[in-house]
Amino acid sequence: MAGTVFHAPLIRAVPEFELAAIAGSAEAAALIADPAIDVVVIATPNRSHYPLAETALRAGKHVVVDKPLTVTSAEAVGLIALAAEQKRMLTVFQNRRWDGDYLTVKDAVRSGRLGEIALFEAHWDRFRPAIKPGWRETPAEGAGLFFDLGAHLIDQALQLFGTPEALTADIGAQRSDAEVDDYFRLTLHYGRLRVNLSAATLIAAPRPRFAVYGTGGALVKYGLDPQEAALKAGIDPRSPGFGEEGPDLYATFTGADGAEERIPAQPGRYVAFYEQVAAALCDGSPVPVEPADARAALRIIELARESARERRRIAI
Incomplete structure (x- = not known):
C-alpha cells in the first residue's frame, strides 16, 4: 500500500x-x-x-x-x-506533518490564542476487531501499532513541543488473537504541560483526533485527514479540492468565556x-524531514517500551 x-x-x-x-x-x-x-x-x-x-x-x-x-x-x-x-x-x-488537521492545530498552538498549553491530546483510533493479515500484525522487530502509528504521533509532538523531560507509557495487546501490541498510551512530560498520545484498535466511536487545552481556551478536532482515503480511491493529488475537509469536520475553538467558534481545517498536502x-x-534547500528528527522519535519509542515494561516514569 x-x-x-x-x-x-x-x-x-x-x-x-x-x-x-x-x-x-x-x-x-x-x-x-x-x-x-x-x-x-x-x-x-x-x-x-x-x-x-x-x-x-x-x-x-x-x-x-x-x-x-x-x-x-x-x-x-x-x-x-x-x-x-x-x-x-x-x-x-x-x-503526517502535512495532514490538514495537524497543520490547523499547529497554527493554533503557535498563534498563542490558546494561551499557556496545559494538556495536548492526539488519538488515532480504529475499530478493527479482526487481525489484519500482514507483517505489521506478525511478531517481528518493527511490528505492532506503536511502531506504526506511534512514529507519526511522536514526530508531531516533538515538532510542536520539542524534547520532553520525561515519559510514561502503557503498551499492550487488547484483542484476543493479537500477537503484537494493538494499543498504546504515551504521556510526554514538559514541566506543567502533559502531552498524551494514544492509539487503539477497539474504538467504535473515535475520540477527538486532536484536543488542546490552555489558559486561553480549547481546540478540539474530530476526523482523520482525508488524503489517504482520496489516494486509495485513485484521486490525483493535483486535483482541485484534494486534501480539503467539509464543514462537518471543522475544528471547534472554545474561548475562555465559553463562546464557540468553528475553525476550517487547512487543506492537507502530502505532495509538499x-x-x-x-x-x-x-x-x-533543506530536506523536508531531517533524519535526526526520526532518530529522536526512535529514541522516544525505545524509552517508552522500557517505561511500559518496567511500569515507571523515565527521564529523558
Missing part, C-alpha cells in the same frame, strides 16, 4: 521526478545498482529499512525512507553518518514532501 497509495502518486505529481522503476524487496538490489536511478524510495517492512537504505547509500543514491527510518536509534545514527560520508540526501517520509525533496536535490 505504501508504494501504490502514497509514494507513486505523489512522485508523479512533482514534475522534477520521473517514476522510473518499482521493485519488491527481492528485486531491490538490481534497482539500487541501476546507474540511471538517482533516488531510491524504501517503502518496505520496517525491519528491512536499514539494510536497504545502507545498500542504496553505498551505491551513491539519494534515499527516501518511509517512517520509521529504522527500528533502532543506533541504526538511525549509522545511516545518518553514512549519508554524510557519501554526500547523499537522506530523508524520512513523515507524511516530494516538492521539498526536489528542492533539496535541485537547489540545495
Whole structure:
C-alpha cells in the first residue's frame, strides 16, 4: 500500500521526478545498482529499512525512507553518518506533518490564542476487531501499532513541543488473537504541560483526533485527514479540492468565556514532501524531514517500551 497509495502518486505529481522503476524487496538490489536511478524510495517492512537504505547509500543514491527510518536509534545514527560520508540526501517520509488537521492545530498552538498549553491530546483510533493479515500484525522487530502509528504521533509532538523531560507509557495487546501490541498510551512530560498520545484498535466511536487545552481556551478536532482515503480511491493529488475537509469536520475553538467558534481545517498536502525533496536535490534547500528528527522519535519509542515494561516514569 505504501508504494501504490502514497509514494507513486505523489512522485508523479512533482514534475522534477520521473517514476522510473518499482521493485519488491527481492528485486531491490538490481534497482539500487541501476546507474540511471538517482533516488531510491524504501517503502518496505520496517525491519528491512536499514539494510536497504545502507545498500542504496553505498551505491551513491539519494534515499527516501518511509517512517520509521529504522527500528533502532543506533541504526538511525549509522545511516545518518553514512549519508554524510557519501554526500547523499537522506530523508524520512513523515507524511503526517502535512495532514490538514495537524497543520490547523499547529497554527493554533503557535498563534498563542490558546494561551499557556496545559494538556495536548492526539488519538488515532480504529475499530478493527479482526487481525489484519500482514507483517505489521506478525511478531517481528518493527511490528505492532506503536511502531506504526506511534512514529507519526511522536514526530508531531516533538515538532510542536520539542524534547520532553520525561515519559510514561502503557503498551499492550487488547484483542484476543493479537500477537503484537494493538494499543498504546504515551504521556510526554514538559514541566506543567502533559502531552498524551494514544492509539487503539477497539474504538467504535473515535475520540477527538486532536484536543488542546490552555489558559486561553480549547481546540478540539474530530476526523482523520482525508488524503489517504482520496489516494486509495485513485484521486490525483493535483486535483482541485484534494486534501480539503467539509464543514462537518471543522475544528471547534472554545474561548475562555465559553463562546464557540468553528475553525476550517487547512487543506492537507502530502505532495509538499516530494516538492521539498526536489528542492533539496535541485537547489540545495533543506530536506523536508531531517533524519535526526526520526532518530529522536526512535529514541522516544525505545524509552517508552522500557517505561511500559518496567511500569515507571523515565527521564529523558
